Amino acid sequence: MSILKKNIFILTGAGISKESGINTFREKDGLWDNYKIEDVCTVEAFKKNPELVNSFYNERKKNLLDPKIKPNAAHFALAEFEKNCKNDFLVVTQNIDNLHEKAGSKKILHMHGSLEKAYCMYCNRKINYDFEITTNYKCKSCNNKGMVRVDIVWFGEQPKYLNQIYNFLEKTEVFISIGTSNNVYPAAGFIDFLDQLNKKILMYEFNLEKTCKSILFDKVFSGPATKTIPKFVEELIEKKS
Ligand code: APR
Secondary structure: OOHHHOOEEEEEOOHHHHOOOOOOOOOOOOHHHHOOHHHHOOHHHHHHOHHHHHHHHHHHHHHHHOOOOOOOHHHHHHHHHHHHOOOOEEEEEOOOOOHHHHHOOOOEEEOOEEEEEEEEOOOOOEEEOOOOOOOOOEOOOOOOEOOEEEEEOOOOOOOOOHHHHHHHHHHOOEEEEEOOOOOOOOHHHHHHHHHOOOOOOEEEEEEOOOOOOHHHOOEEEEOOHHHHHHHHHHHHHHHOO
């Protein structure tokens, strides 16, 4: 049966946005080469030095607003893939950028949150993250200062949408992992979850290099996502399979 008629789960990581100019985390000169996770990406870090954490995210937000940062051919190919899929299709991204949305993908879950939103830790009011967050910022609902943080999942916090994600995994017929090192759970465990379902599920990995989970995939497409994903999607649509 044509892949386009199956339920398709797409997992993306920082690698899909690399060719758009957004740095990955664990490659040479990646984000974690320049910052320590425990300084900028945990609740304890925020309590200890909120201004460092705020400036880390204000910087990434500023980068994302640079007009040079645009969706690349891999993002657009996924949007095309979704349009031609006759069954259920879901993009679960670990990325906090908005390039899938800008490329036209519709069904997207940002399991690590995104740079679009912030919230007040005191009253939980959600706000658009379209300003520089500082500890002087006063929540407009509860008037508390310094309580607003980015709506991004830090290490040790529960990722978002896990119920929806595992419900979709239960009916997944094709699992496609793109541009992730499979270092961080639970995303890195989705392939193991599917593997233990003992169902016939097509599993494809797209990366520059092999990862610790490559052995579990039916096929690994090596190379830059802007080359491998458009080619894969074009062939699917041409063959309708
Ligand atoms: N095409 C395909 N894959 C690429 C490309 C590219 N052009 N460039 C890099 N990659 C691959 C790298 O080989 C690597 O395996 O993307 C992967 C990026 O890995 P990481 O930097 O670890 O990013 P990611 O897997 O998304 O990290 C997961 O860790 O720090 C947390 O919350 C953060 O969401 C992030 C999570």
